[in-house]
Amino acid sequence: MDQTTIDKGKTMAIISYITLIGTLVAYIMNNKEQNEFAKFHIGQALRAWLTGIVVSIIAAVLIVVTGIGLLSYLQYIGLILAVIGLMNAVNGKAEKIPLVGDIG
Template sequence: MDHNTIEQGKTMAIISYVTLIGTLAAYFMNRNQKNEFATFHIGQALRAWITGIIVSFIAALLIMFTGISALSYLQYAGLILAIIGAINAMNGKVEKIPLVGNIG
């Protein structure tokens, strides 16, 4: 991937990590342009937000059944993955997010 492609797709890549709505907005903005850098980060952002939703649901169930309130910190997993991905996008890196970057 060349430097020009990265610079052109950087804004959409960063937007994709700003909530799930930002991911959808970046997806629709990128449909016509087909920027490779933005496409990569949109996929990574989608993985981060879906992971966050799933882990939050599981954490809520575990808290409900076990009563261990410290498990509520697991609900920040999607946000942490999105922050890591956004930092990579800002720096122009094509690196997968930890744990779930290879899924799909």
């Protein structure tokens, strides 16, 4: 990916990691421009947020079943993945986020 593509798509890539709504906004913004860097990070952000939602639901069920409150910390996985992706976007890198970057 060339530097011009990265520079033009960096704002949309960063926006995509600011909540699930930000991902949707970045997706709509990128529909016109079709920037590859932004498209990559929008996909990574979507994976991070959906992973967070799924893990939160699983953690909630496990907390109710087991009574182990420490499992509530699992809910931060999506946020941690999003922060990793955000740092990659800010630094102009198209690196997949850990664990879920290859899904889909």
